[in-house]
Amino acid sequence: MTHTETVITVSHLYKKFGKFTANDDLNFEVYRGEIFGFLGANGAGKTTAMRILCGLSSPTSGTAMVAGYNVAEQPELVKRNIGYMSQKFSLYEDLTIWENMRLYAGIYGVTGKAFRDRAENLLSELHFLNHRHELIAGLSLGWKQKLAFTVALIHRPAIVFLDEPTGGVDPVTRRQFWEMIYEAAHQGTTIFVTTHYMDEAEYCDRITIMADGKIKALDTPGNLKASMGVETMNEVFVGLTR
C-alpha cells in the first residue's frame, strides 16, 4: 500500500507542564489510510501528544495540522473530522448502546434514517444488533471497547485516535478488535493508535517509539527490526526505551 496524502503533520511540537517537558520536539507525518502505531513506556508522552492532536490540549509551541486544520487555532474544526477513543472508557454507562450511538451521531448531524442505517450496519457487523437496547453498564470490557470504537466511527471521521484501546482485553477480543481496525483502515480511515502490546505493533503500517517525551524511532516494523538487527518488536522496544 502506498500512502502519499498526509492527514497529520506535526512539526517541532512541544508540550510543557511547568518544568516538565512531556513532548519534546515531535516531528512526524501520518498518511491517509495508514495504521500509525504510537509506542512508548508509561509516561513517555503518548497520551499527551494524542490529546494535543485531538484538540483537547493546546501545544506549548510548534504546529500540528490534523485533517487540514491547525489544532491550536481551529480545534473545533479538527474535532469535526476525527473520532477519539480515550484510554478511560467514556461512553454513558446509564444509556443503552443505541442511545449512545444516537447521541454521538446527532452531535455530528447524522440523524434520522441516515443514522439508523449507519448504526444498524455497524452493529450488524459486530453481530450485536439484538443487544442495542441494553445498558452499557451491563456489558463486558471487551464489548465496551468494541462499542467505543464503533461510536468513534459513527460519523465516518477521516482519522480515528485510539488510546490503548485493547488494555485489559482478552486475546480473542483483541484479535477481533484489530480486525475492526483493519476494516476501518481498508475503508480509508486513518488509524492513530497507542499500545503496549508488541504483537499489535507488528500489525501497524508504521510505528513511532517514544521515550522521555522524544521520538526515538519512526519506521515500518520490518525496517526497525532490520536496522537494529533483532528478531522481534519486543527487542526493538526494549533497545530503544531502556
Added chain:
Amino acid sequence: MRTLLFLIQKEFLQIFRNKVLLRLMLVLPVVQLIVLVNAATLDMKDNCVIIVDQDGTSMSQGLISKFNASPFFRVLDITPELEPAMKRFRGERIDAILVIPHRMEKDYHRSGSSSVQLLTNAINSTRAQLTYSYTQALVNDYNGQIGIAQSSVTGSPVRVNASWRYWFNPELNYKYYMLPGILVILVTIIGMFMAAINLVREKEMGTLEQINVTPVRRSQFITAKLVPFWMIGMFELALGLIIGKLLYHIPFEGSLVVLFLFAGVYLVAMLALGLLISTSVQTQQQVLFMSYFFLLIFIMMSGLFTPVENMPDWGQAFNRINPLYYFIETMRRVLLKGSGFADILPLLAGVGAIALVALPLAIYSYKKTN
C-alpha cells in the same frame, strides 16, 4: 439547534433512569415543607414565668390573672419571695421572672404610677425580646383596664389608646412568612446542586472528555445541562405551592404567572452559578463544598430568618448580588401582599442581571481545550 436537542434528550434519559433521584425529588419537598415550616417558627407559646408577688393586693392579683389567661405565658409558680425564684431561674428552663414590688398598689393610688420588674432569660435574645414585648403588651392592657376603672370613679378623662391591625398577614401566622422562604431554598438546592453535581460527575467519569472531542459548542453543552434542571426546579415550585395550599392554606394574593415568570429567571441565574462552580472544580467533593459555602451565605443573608432591613449597610449591599434575597422577597410580596408585575420589576431586574452575568461566565469557564 438539533445538537442541543440531542444533548437535552440524553440528560432527560439519564435523569429519568435514576429512580432513586426521582423518588427523592418527589419526597424531599413534601418532607421539608412539613418539617421545616412547622419547626422554624418564631411564634411563642407557653413562656415559663415565675411571678414574685411581694405586694399581695387586689391590683397584683389582677395582673397575675392577666398572665394566667394569656396563651403566651405559663405561670409556673407564684411566690412572695424573690430568692427561691432566682434559684429556680438559674437552674431550670424558665423564660422570665416578674417581680411585683410590695408597694405597687399603694404607689399607684398615691402618685398615679407604679412599676413592676421583668427579668428575662436572654440566652436566646430573640425569645427574650419577645417575652419582653408580650409582657409589655399585657401590662399596657392591664393599665388600660384599671385606668377605665379609675376614671369611672374619679371622673377624669379616658386616655386615648392606639389600636392596630396587621396587614397582609393579619393573624401574624408565622408559617405564611416562612413557607415562601423555605420553598425558595428547596427549589434552589434541588436545581443548583443537581445540575452542578451532574456536570462535575461527567468530569470524574471521563464522559466529558468524549464530549470535548466532539464539535459540540460550549453554549450548547451548558444549555443542555441547564434546561432539564430548570424544568425540574419549576416543577418543584409548583409542587411546593400545592403542598403549601393544601397543608397550610397559604394565600395566593398575587398572580402565579408573575411568580413563575420570576422563578424562571431566578432559576437561570442560580443554575448558571451552580454550573459555574462545577466548571471551575474537578470533583464532586469540591463542588459540594463550594456550593454549600455560597448557599449558606446566600441563605443567611437573604432575609429568610432575619429582616434584611436590620442588617448593617454592607449586608444590605451584599444582597444586591444575592439571588435568594430577590426570590424570597418576591415570593412573600406576591403570595402575601398581592404585588403585581410592576411592583416586583426592580427585583426581577436584579436577578435578571445576575443571570446575564452568570450564564456567559459559566459558558466561558467551561473549557473544551486545556
